[in-house]
Amino acid sequence: MRGVVLVGFMGTGKTAVGRELSQKLGWPLADTDEWIVQQAGKPITRIFSEDGEPAFRAWETQALEALALLPMAQVVSTGGGIVLAERNWPLLRALGPVVCLTAGVAEIIRRVGRAQDRPLLAGEPEEVRSRVEKLLAQRAAAYQRADWSCPTDGESPAGIAERIIQRYQLNL
Ligand code: S3P
Numbered sequence: 001m002r003g004v005v006l007v008g009f010m011g012t013g014k015t016a017v018g019r020e021l022s023q024k025l026g027w028p029l030a031d032t033d034e035w036i037v038q039q040a041g042k043p044i045t046r047i048f049s050e051d052g053e054p055a056f057r058a059w060e061t062q063a064l065e066a067l068a069l070l071p072m073a074q075v076v077s078t079g080g081g082i083v084l085a086e087r088n089w090p091l092l093r094a095l096g097p098v099v100c101l102t103a104g105v106a107e108i109i110r111r112v113g114r115a116q117d118r119p120l121l122a123g124e125p126e127e128v129r130s131r132v133e134k135l136l137a138q139r140a141a142a143y144q145r146a147d148w149s150c151p152t153d154g155e156s157p158a159g160i161a162e163r164i165i166q167r168y169q170l171n172l
Contacts, residue, residue: 003027003073004170005092008143009100009136010080010118012110013152013160017101018077020161025170030070031077032063039063044079050117057085064091081120083142097168100146101160104131107153 004021006014015031028116033044036059040047047056050080060082067076068091076095083100092098102113109129112121120135121128143149147168152160165171 002094002163003096004168005076005078005095005098006101007078007083007098007146008080008120009103009132009139011108012080012101012103013111013157014077014080014101015162016157017041017152017160018075021164021170022075022158024161024165025073025075027075028072029075029077030067032060032067032082033079035063035066036060036079043117045117045119057081058079061085061087064088064095067092081139083139085147089145097148098146099164099167100143100149102143102149103152105129105136108132108136134154143150168172 006012006018006021018029019033021027036047036056037043039062040059042050044056047059064082067074073096078092082092109125109132112118112128116122121131123131137159150160150163150167
């Protein structure tokens with residue numbers, strides 16, 4: 001049974017919207033970052049620093065493969081870079097419609113704050129802004145591959161969840 005998949009840049013609200021969707025639909029919530037931390041037995045920052053980013057990206061594919069084997073519809077919230085690997089796309093699509101949450105740079109920076117747990121956004125505020133802009137530009141085409149993009153600025157997680165449910169008639 002197909003569920004729904006949330007992709008999008010860091011700070012676009014995938015986790016918060018995922019929780020709302022899961023509650024409203026009564027479907028379990030699977031978060032690839034959480035799955036990885038559990039399986040690897042260490043936080044994402046340590047996976048990046050000790051094993052390198054490619055190791056983390058391999059974990060992301062494994063997470064999708066494991067989730068795709070589960071028989072029930074689920075809400076899948078993903079890490080911001082999961083869209084980068086071509087091999088992840090058939091897995092993402094198998095899990096359900098792929099919805100990309102988007103937000104403006106200022107909003108992303110406000111939401112991620114001083115990110116202790118996001119290795120790609122560590123550093124001083126000016127540095128973080130230019131890193132966000134650069135990563136967004138690098139990833140724009142990958143995010144555009146999603147089935148639908150949903151802007152989140154000025155919207156509540158519950159409101160966004162409702163829009164996604166309506167768009168895909170997920171509650172029927
Ligand atoms: C990443 C996003 C993070 C996490 C890791 C890498 C990225 O997840 O997977 O730090 O490459 O954009 P969130 O998007 O949930 O912050």
